[in-house]
Amino acid sequence: MGRPKNFEPDVAVAQAMETFWTKGYAGTSPADLAEATGVGKGSLYHAFGSKRELFGKALDLYGQVGSEMTEAFLNEPGTAKERLRAYLALLVDIDLDGPVRRGCLAASTALELGGKDPEAIRAVQRMTDATIGLFADRIRKGQRDGDVAKEVDADAQAHFLMNTVVGLRVMAQTHDGPVLHRIIDTAVAGL
Amino acid sequence: MGRPKNFEPDVAVAQAMETFWTKGYAGTSPADLAEATGVGKGSLYHAFGSKRELFGKALDLYGQVGSEMTEAFLNEPGTAKERLRAYLALLVDIDLDGPVRRGCLAASTALELGGKDPEAIRAVQRMTDATIGLFADRIRKGQRDGDVAKEVDADAQAHFLMNTVVGLRVMAQTHDGPVLHRIIDTAVAGL
């Protein structure tokens, strides 16, 4: 009962995510969020409580979407090395393609809120670790398939690749495609 | 002639740098800067013109200090691999040691101001490229000294190591020492 919502909360969270992604947490105002979602400021506060809470939902969505995308992409046909290289290249290309460079929301959050918002940091950590897990799984699958040497430490490589991804998405703010693709080539050499 | 300055501009820039580093560009207010430097808001504006201009000086100082530190550290006795590994480990340890995690000012700037402040991005790019140059020089020295294989592409390795450094300094916000040191081990394996 009661008056029905005038908007889809999930959609609003997705739109808020885009805005936080582009402008950063501190750089996004309630007015920005109202404009991005098409929902009045008052309604947003009624529905989500505060800017910080809405950001939390946006972060979670970011992690979830990224995780699904990663898993699907890694498990398309190909060797582990091919798939991982293609994945890194995809991320870089997406970063470079957009009309505006905005990097990675998780990395921005880690740097912007590090040391002053432990809950946000934990959320970033969760999504990072999830990705590391997907990398490690794919490498182990490669070992079972015979396209990755048995001696490779899947877990170490997975952590290392995650680190490379983070680096790439920051460096995509300042450097261009050829440079980044050469970095990818060097990074996947260990597989 | 005229009334003498009550503060050392260079010192104030250094203090401003610390503040921007800890709180980010958007997160630092003129009041914060006045408190950090011990200089009145009015005087700061008189001396530096605007928050953005002071930030520019702070960024330049950050690059200069980092560059000098890097060059000195890389050229202490040891093989290229030893020195580069020690350098990455040093950065990580510094990041982890502080009372507050604050990552890398250059990376924060790239993410926060990317796509809306081309001049800041260029400054970050300059300091990144300077570091890449130092890495490449040190690797080539290693090749002359015989501790790095001739086949290694010094330039590609230098770019790759820069990328690794950036990744590490972001991941230092969310992960702990052992994890990061294992990433370093994996990264320097190609030398």
Added chain:
DNA sequence: TCTGTTCTTGAACTACAGGTCAAAAATTGG
């Protein structure tokens, strides 16, 4: 159609960001 409930709207409010300015203070040269 009256009631209770949930949502929307727009105004309102406090605090602070970012910056400006006028007046006074501290210096040097004449």
Added chain:
DNA sequence: CCAATTTTTGACCTGTAGTTCAAGAACAGA
């Protein structure tokens, strides 16, 4: 000591951040 110059101080200003709230609108059930 006076003039010119440069800095300091602190008040002041405009705009916006982040949030709250009162009033009304849209529903379901009795």
